[in-house]
Amino acid sequence: MDLYCSYKYWLIILFVLISETTTIFFSIIDYLQIEYFRKYLINPKKQFPNKNDMKLCMKVNIKTYKKIIFPAFFIGIFICNTLDIDPFKCDDYNINRSIPKTIIHILSSDYLFYILHRIMHLSYFYKKYHKQHHEYKTTFALVNHYIDLNELIAFLFPIVLPAVLLNVHIYDL
Numbered sequence: 001m002d003l004y005c006s007y008k009y010w011l012i013i014l015f016v017l018i019s020e021t022t023t024i025f026f027s028i029i030d031y032l033q034i035e036y037f038r039k040y041l042i043n044p045k046k047q048f049p050n051k052n053d054m055k056l057c058m059k060v061n062i063k064t065y066k067k068i069i070f071p072a073f074f075i076g077i078f079i080c081n082t083l084d085i086d087p088f089k090c091d092d093y094n095i096n097r098s099i100p101k102t103i104i105h106i107l108s109s110d111y112l113f114y115i116l117h118r119i120m121h122l123s124y125f126y127k128k129y130h131k132q133h134h135e136y137k138t139t140f141a142l143v144n145h146y147i148d149l150n151e152l153i154a155f156l157f158p159i160v161l162p163a164v165l166l167n168v169h170i171y172d173l
């Protein structure tokens with residue numbers, strides 16, 4: 001097992017944390033109700049979210065990370081390390097090969113995400129899973145992961161499946 005490559009799997013967790021920086025930034029503005037940023041809103045009359053609603057959404061966000069997102073990463077890393085699977089080979093990275101693959105990955109991932117979201121708006125799935133996500137008519141950053149845990153598992157597939165099938169390099173994710 002190449003330790004250097006193995007170590008790189010752990011950078012995925014850092015990648016996830018970096019991807020949450022916008023949520024953290026906008027949530028700080030909402031929580032402290034910083035009026036300075038109001039001029040950048042599409043609707044400047046929009047109210048700041050209620051602090052209790054923010055706390056509830058934060059609790060659900062933490063739960064999604066504890067119960068689904070981080071375990072999914074740990075299981076993936078464990079399987080790759082145990083079975084010596086090396087989906088993100090570090091020694092044969094070629095940017096010319098990666099660009100078209102990355103474009104296909106973005107388009108297919110986005111399309112699958114769109115189809116799954118449409119399915120979630122069918123009456124049965126909406127009532128059973130998706131209703132919670134649309135509970136707040138005036139949305140805020142933390143609502144992104146204010147989601148039923150079963151639904152979150154389903155929404156991992158449009159992100160993970162095209163990346164695995166296309167063998168997308170970690171640099172391009």
Ligand SMILES: [Zn+2]
Pocket residue numbers: 117120121130133134
């Ligand atoms: Zn929806």
